[in-house]
Structures are given as structure tokens and as C-alpha cells.
Amino acid sequence: MIRIGVADTTFARYDMGRSVIDELQKTDTGIVVERYTVPGIKDLPVACLKLFRERGCDIVVACGMPGPKPVDKISAQIASTGLMQVQLMTGKHIIEVFVHEDEARDSKELAWLSDRRAREHALNAYHLVRDPAYLTRFAGQGLRQGFEDVGPVEGSVGGYRH
Numbered sequence: 001m002i003r004i005g006v007a008d009t010t011f012a013r014y015d016m017g018r019s020v021i022d023e024l025q026k027t028d029t030g031i032v033v034e035r036y037t038v039p040g041i042k043d044l045p046v047a048c049l050k051l052f053r054e055r056g057c058d059i060v061v062a063c064g065m066p067g068p069k070p071v072d073k074i075s076a077q078i079a080s081t082g083l084m085q086v087q088l089m090t091g092k093h094i095i096e097v098f099v100h101e102d103e104a105r106d107s108k109e110l111a112w113l114s115d116r117r118a119r120e121h122a123l124n125a126y127h128l129v130r131d132p133a134y135l136t137r138f139a140g141q142g143l144r145q146g147f148e149d150v151g152p153v154e155g156s157v158g159g160y161r162h
């Protein structure tokens with residue numbers, strides 16, 4: 001039984017956790033989802049560690065929203081370093097879904113981007129656990145989560161448009 005953790009924050013201005021869970025449940029009703037919401041991105045590393053150790057998750061999707069200020073960007077850097085540490089400690093993936101508030105032109109696009117990135121990475125997490133070889137077919141295809149894929153460089157060999 002695949003157990004996928006979803007860690008998210010109250011700081012974020014969009015409910016990415018809900019998008020992740022909805023996408024996972026649409027994909028495979030057999031997945032067990034464990035959700036844990038904390039105040040902000042710097043609380044995500046320990047939230048993920050608890051999802052691994054206390055709730056037995058195989059993989060965790062960590063959703064956060066760095067604000068636009070320099071101090072927010074620094075906080076995002078610190079959070080990412082913490083998430084990397086937890087991955088190396090546990091030997092398990094944390095798929096980091098960070099949407100920076102200033103990536104989007106306006107609130108409407110911020111909502112759309114948050115939902116899309118959360119859903120696309122939810123599927124990445126699912127595939128990584130279900131079949132670690134699944135993503136190889138997309139290697140080098142310039143895939144992006146949220147905004148449009150940028151595609152492979154011109155003239156690259158093979159390639160698979162999903």
C-alpha cells in the first residue's frame with residue numbers, strides 16, 4: 001500500500017495540499033495520504049521527517065509559498081536545505097512544491113500556478129514510488145511543473161512528448 005505524505009503551510013496563499021490530495025485520489029484510489037499542515041516553509045523539514053518516521057510515508061510532497069521579500073527568499077533557501085537534509089537522512093524523496101508569490105503576474109495566475117505545480121508534482125511523487133523507472137522516458141524533455149514545458153533542445157535524439 002503506497003503511503004504518500006503531504007506537508008503544507010498556513011503561510012501559503014493557496015491550498016496546494018488540497019490539490020495534491022485531489023490529484024492523487026483521482027489517480028489511484030488505493031493510495032493512503034497523510035497530511036500535516038504547519039505554519040510555514042521552515043517548519044516543513046521536521047514535518048516531513050515526522051511523516052516518514054511517525055506515519056510511515058514512502059514519499060512526501062512538501063508545499064510552500066515563499067513571499068516576495070528578500071527575507072522570504074532566504075527563508076526558502078533555509079527550508080530547502082532542511083528538506084535536502086531530511087531526504088539524505090531518510091533516503092526518501094521529498095518533492096518540493098514551492099511557488100514563489102512573485103512568480104505570478106496576479107492572484108489569478110498565482111492560484112492557477114499553485115494548483116498546476118501541486119498537481120503535476122503529485123503525479124511525479126506517485127510515479128517515483130509506484131515505478132521508479134517511469135520517469136526515464138521523459139528524461140531530457142524539458143518538462144516543467146506549473147508553467148508550460150519548455151521541451152528538449154532542437155535536434156536532440158529521440159524524445160517523447162507526453
Ligand SMILES: Cc1nc2c(=O)[nH]c(=O)nc-2n(C[C@H](O)[C@H](O)[C@H](O)CO)c1C
Pocket residue numbers: 009011012039040041042043064065066067068071072073075076
Ligand atoms: C520570513 C519568512 N518568510 C516565510 C515565507 O516566505 N514563507 C513561509 O511559508 N514562511 C515564512 N516564514 C515563517 C517560517 O517559515 C516559519 O513558519 C516560522 O519561522 C515559524 O517556525 C518566515 C519567517
